[in-house]
Amino acid sequence: MVRRFWCDAAACGRKIFAERFSDEVLPTFARRTSRLEQIVHHLGLALGGRPGAGLAQRLMLPVSRDTLLRVIRRRATTHSYSLSVIGIDDFAWRRNHRYGTLVCDLERRRIVALLPDREQATAQTWLKMNGSIRIRADLCDVDLTRRAAHRRRMEPIG
Template sequence: MPGTVRPKARRTSRLVERQLSIDLAVGGEPGARLSCKLAMPASGDTLLRMIRAAEFESPEAPRVIGIDDWAWRKGLRYGTIICDLERNRVIDLLPDRNADTVASWLGRHPGIEVIARDRAGIYSEGARRGAPDAAQVADRFHLLQNLGEALRLAVGRHRKAVGAAGKAMIAEMIGNNKARRELSAEPARKLDALRRSRGRHRRSLYAEILDLRAAATRTFLLNMGLLVRERNRHDNCCLRKRLN
């Protein structure tokens, strides 16, 4: 069953594929713990042996590469990183930052057409010796850095003209804002007059309500006074009848 299990193998091809994917993603011992959780138990050493025995497809020869330095220990020791810019992946890590090492690596990898690098002279020398036919270009970071420095120098040489242009622009903006305020002043005045008119109307209604309330209160009190007098008169009549 070549599609299911290899000769003399203890695992099916599908199980080997799953465990190898786990091991490549997280490593030996973490892969062993995860495999046990997924009901595919294997020791960390077994997973590492599977990686060593695995057959991987040989990567295509790079055509456009990027070279830069990286720190083993920042400020003390640096190495060189080489990336395939077309496939966006790291190809190799070199132990030092040396022109001979870069030239030797480039000599072992023919077919490189473009080398993107920083402004370090050692990489320029290594690329020239190892791949003399390759075009050397600045990488994106250093290209933008160079552009920023050039713009800063250009603006610095014409500082007075730039300052005058800025003042003229500010004056123009102030003039435009003033014109806008003048155009919008008339509707604002009309709206303010309408608000004042409505306010006066509300205040007059409120005063009228207060007057009606006061009049109703006086009427109520007068009526209550009449009722009290009538009740007193009735009580006096009843008292006279009893006395007679």
């Protein structure tokens, strides 16, 4: 529980002050502690949006499915190492409405990028920007016609 302090000075521009914590425990203006943020991130990675939100509610962590996906997106934005083996798959931002492309590092088992759509040009642009990739895994959960078309159009690497 965060303690709040009130200032009695008339010239003070701020009337209410909140207790500050170290950034390891609670980053400034954060709604969740670093530990809870990590738990929410792992729930989102393991279960996804709707199932993760259901389990979180049973664990008394009030997070929505959109929050789980936002936390995953926020943590998946940066990587400081060169990629050599990646996997590409599609996923649903919202089922039956909007789909995106998921790029993950298969050596480190981490999500590297979430591309905004499933278009071929978007994936090609991302692959050209990351030129150190040697091995690319095939798409996993798409229909056979789209997978075959994707194989024909992708440039060979290396």
